[in-house]
Amino acid sequence: MPQLNGGGGDDLGANDEMIAFKHEGDHEEKIRESAYTESDLADLKSSLVNESEISQNSNSVIRRGHQEDQRIYTDKREHLDDVPKHQDGGMYKASYSGYPFLMLPEPYLPNGPVSPSSNKVSVVQQGMHPLTPLLPYDHFNPSAPHIPTDVSQKPGVHRHQPQEISGFYQLPQGQITPSMNWFSHSLMLQSGMHPTGIPHPAIMPPSGKQEHDQFDRNIYVKSHPEAKREKEPKKPVIKKPLNAFMLYMKEMRAKVIAECTLKESAAINQILGRRWHALTREEQAKYYDLARKERQLHMQLYPSWSARDNYVSGKKKRRKRDKQDSSTDPGSPKKCRARFGLNQQTDWCGPCRCVRLSLTHVFSSNTTALL
DNA sequence: TCACCTTTGAAGAAT
DNA sequence: ATTCTTCAAAGGTGA
Numbered sequence: 001m002p003q004l005n006g007g008g009g010d011d012l013g014a015n016d017e018m019i020a021f022k023h024e025g026d027h028e029e030k031i032r033e034s035a036y037t038e039s040d041l042a043d044l045k046s047s048l049v050n051e052s053e054i055s056q057n058s059n060s061v062i063r064r065g066h067q068e069d070q071r072i073y074t075d076k077r078e079h080l081d082d083v084p085k086h087q088d089g090g091m092y093k094a095s096y097s098g099y100p101f102l103m104l105p106e107p108y109l110p111n112g113p114v115s116p117s118s119n120k121v122s123v124v125q126q127g128m129h130p131l132t133p134l135l136p137y138d139h140f141n142p143s144a145p146h147i148p149t150d151v152s153q154k155p156g157v158h159r160h161q162p163q164e165i166s167g168f169y170q171l172p173q174g175q176i177t178p179s180m181n182w183f184s185h186s187l188m189l190q191s192g193m194h195p196t197g198i199p200h201p202a203i204m205p206p207s208g209k210q211e212h213d214q215f216d217r218n219i220y221v222k223s224h225p226e227a228k229r230e231k232e233p234k235k236p237v238i239k240k241p242l243n244a245f246m247l248y249m250k251e252m253r254a255k256v257i258a259e260c261t262l263k264e265s266a267a268i269n270q271i272l273g274r275r276w277h278a279l280t281r282e283e284q285a286k287y288y289d290l291a292r293k294e295r296q297l298h299m300q301l302y303p304s305w306s307a308r309d310n311y312v313s314g315k316k317k318r319r320k321r322d323k324q325d326s327s328t329d330p331g332s333p334k335k336c337r338a339r340f341g342l343n344q345q346t347d348w349c350g351p352c353r354c355v356r357l358s359l360t361h362v363f364s365s366n367t368t369a370l371l
Numbered sequence: 372t373c374a375c376c377t378t379t380g381a382a383g384a385a386t
Numbered sequence: 387a388t389t390c391t392t393c394a395a396a397g398g399t400g401a
Contacts, residue, residue: 240394245379249395265396269378276379291380307382311392 238305241298244287245276 242250249272256268256275276284298305 240381240392242394243380246395249378253396262398263396264376264398266375266377266398268396269376271378273378288380295381307393308384310394311383 237310238302240307240310241294242291244284244291245273247290247294248272248276248279248284248287 249269252272252275253268256271257263260268260271262268
């Protein structure tokens, strides 16, 4: 099978997907066993009264059950290998737009509609995530202001030598594809650019905080305070490529927010985590596929980049707290159950109610699937 | 202003 | 080889 890297032996994305899917054999079991404590299940069982929810889930369960029946994974690796087969063919060229430079709106292409890459432009709306139109991807906005940045590369370090990646965007170092020519001068002077001349969503300010009014998604522009003391311009930080779950979160966050009228990311992420586990393999595979392509392109664009580059040296930037007993966690659903009980759910905090609803959703799905 | 929360996955470091 | 740690996104929260 042709590899994206030209069969050089670096089977990108394979390992991680093996890891990602190695648990999938116990996917359902994992949901049943680890997603909830026994008390959670008991509580949920005793109060599964949301008819509409159950009804809604029944359909999905039927669908999932059907899919499960049809699934034959004699070899998980074989299944995974199917994905790159697509990208070697037309799918990768036509459907996956990778990073923004691959989905330039036609007016911004040097040759307009007759540009070699114009075939992809038409299917992706400006401002949408290149990997899936559902994702807001506002960082790519040719009209957005940019300030020059220097994405320096460490000399002599080569994580990966670009060789071949789907004819559409082969990017030998220093070579600019025809569809990139429009970047080559004026915009390169204005925008956060990779040395290849490609704007990349992974370029971030050293602070790590996004400032949407100043750089679209990730391209670093100095903030006002920094501008005052820009004597010592900081190098932009190249962010890690998003993994499958992160891509899923980006796509689904708005939906969850709308459903739960929540904005607190911690609670939303809990819900998204549950929903992630509730996805079918095929549904998850879509995101694993996108994530792998993100990594591949990231690697093409920043061959010398290492995740270690973003590690805070010397000290631990963020120390994860020890796993707290959720019963002592003020924001925990258990806490609310303990305090108010299931009969007084109206006293539960919003996040707990929403998380519980989501748990109920997943639980009912899996319970029904077992029946 | 900034760390924390919270999730999963990837990557690198440490053991 | 396995385990541990950090960082990706997001936005509210509290110090």
